[in-house]
Amino acid sequence: MNDVATSDPSTQTxxxxxxxxxxxxxxxxxxxxxxxxxCVILAVVVLAIIAPWISTLTGHSPIEQFRDIGLSPAGIPVGPGEQFWLGTDQLGRDVLVRLAYGARISLLVGVFASVLASTIAVIVGTTAGYHGGLTDIVLSRLMDLVMSVPFLLCALALVSAFGPSLTLSVCVIVFFSWAPMARVIRGQVISLRKQDFVQASRSLGAGPLSIMVVDILPNLAAPIIVYTTMQIPSSIVFEATLSFLGMGIVPPTPSWGGMLADASSNSLYLVAWWLVFVPGTALLLTTLAFNILGDGLRDALDPKSARTVRRFRLQSKGASKR
Incomplete structure (x- = not known):
């Protein structure tokens, strides 16, 4: 009777x-x-999306100069208030509106450059790791060459030759971003190509491209997602650095790096603290949020690494108590 009751599908959980x-x-x-x-990232995305609405609501364009009401009689920017919620800059432009439009530039450059760099890294790293031999040697030396080029020196040379632009900024960021990820992907592919499922696909007549795309690439989804997410803040900082040095976005197009550069000119931040605080805080919170989210994705995709870190922290606390 018990056996019958146990085997009854209606009684099973x-x-x-x-x-x-x-x-x-x-x-x-x-x-x-x-x-x-x-939540912070979504807030920045929303700020970038509603930038035109903010401009319409305030009645201020991101490049419009309000020298009569946006500057004091001494030519000092007006602080945060009812008319200018986050104050004005040295030309009397609305900082809030410029901040919102600057978020568009940062997110556009950060996401697009990171995705493009990750795509190149996956192609180069997978090809080098799977084929090995001369192909691996040539592509590995190419990675070493890219990683050895000084970032600022190359950026200065390119800007002096072609002039600053958004396209140039993206190209420079992608050029310096793909090689480290390609090295990681190459190492992962070298270990995966020896697995039984790859050998089975090869014995069934699958070609190299089919094996790399169908068998190997899905097993690299976790590191690709995590690295791409954590590459976004680096790209945002790269863009801000280029704009700060005058090698990125061409003024008067607003960007967070350009806003910081304007604040540092003539030590204007000493009398107008909001010119540094507003774009600096936005840049800090955005990059920090992407880094934290990348760490969270890494732990969620690979719970073993999260447990290892947690165990190490517990052991460290126990050792400190003893």
């Missing part, structure tokens, strides 16, 4: 199977720091 994506999302949702970082 339903087993709910969850996919890896759902489990990853559940782990990510339990990470409070990642959720806060995601």
């Amino acid at each position: 339903d087993v709910v199977q969850r996919g890896s994506l759902e489990l990853t999302l559940r782990r990510l949702q339990r990470d409070k720091a990642s959720m806060i970082a995601l």
Whole structure:
């Protein structure tokens, strides 16, 4: 009787199977720091989207100069108030409107350059790791060459030759960003190409391109997602650095790096603190949020690494107590 009751499907508890994506999302949702970082990123995205609406609401263009009401009689920018919510800059332009439009530039450059750099890194790293031999040697030396080129020196040379522009900024960022990721992908592919499922596909007659795309690439999804996410803040900082040095976005187009450069001219930040605080805080919070979210994605996609870090921290606390 017990055996019959046990084998009865109606008496058995339903087993709910969850996919890896759902489990990853559940782990990510339990990470409070990642959720806060995601909220910050969404806030920046919303700010960039509604930039035209903010301009319409305030009645201020991002390049419009209000020298009569935006500057004091002594020529000092006006601080935050009812008319200019975040104050004005040295030309009497609305800082809030310029901040919102600057978010568009930072997100556009950060996301587009990171995705493009990751695409190049995946192609080069997968090709070098799978084929090996002369192909691996040539592509590995190319990675070494790219990583050995001084960033600022190359940027200065390119700007002096072609002039500053958004396209040039993206190209410089991509040029200096793909090589480190390609090295990581290459190492992963070298270990994966020896696995049984790759050998089985090869024995069944699958070609190199099919094996790399169908068999190897899905196993690299986790590091690719994490690296791309953590590359975005680096690209944003690169763009801000280029704009700060006058080698990025061409004025009067607003960018966070350009706003910081304007604040540093003639030590204007000494009498107008908001010129540094507003774009500097936006840049800090955005890059910090992307870094925290990247760490959260890494732990959610690879729970073993999260448990290892947690165990190490517990052991360190126990050792300190002793």
